Amino acid sequence: MKTPMGVFQIKNISNNKVLIDNSIDMVSKWNRHKMELKFGNHRNNNLQKDWNEYGADNFVFEVLSELKKKDEENINYQKELKILQEFVIEELNIENTY
Structure with missing residues (x-):
């Protein structure tokens, strides 16, 4: 079973x-993010603070863009995902971030 990446x-x-x-x-x-937040030890202190204040029901997980696996070998998917993330942030003009 393939897991989605993106x-x-x-x-x-x-x-x-x-x-x-x-x-x-x-x-x-x-x-992993949910477990860290649930146990109160998320690496992003501002996100953790809001999680504690607003509760889990006020947070949603949303896929912004998926990256499909390619037939080629030796693809650095970590690098591809970082580039995709930067593109998504710029394209969606996301400013209100943790």
Whole structure:
């Protein structure tokens, strides 16, 4: 089973702040973010503060762009995802970030 890779956001629907991130396995990365937030030790202190204040129900996970696996070998997907993330931030004019 292939796991989706791409760029996603964690959005606080109360204040519209977002954390933009990317991963070759978005499901696992989202689960890691949720666990860190749940246990109160997320590396982004501002996101953690808002999570504690607003609660988990005020946050949504949204895929912004998926990157499809290519048939070519030796592709640096980490680098491709970083470029895609920068493009998405610029294209969507995202400013209200954590």
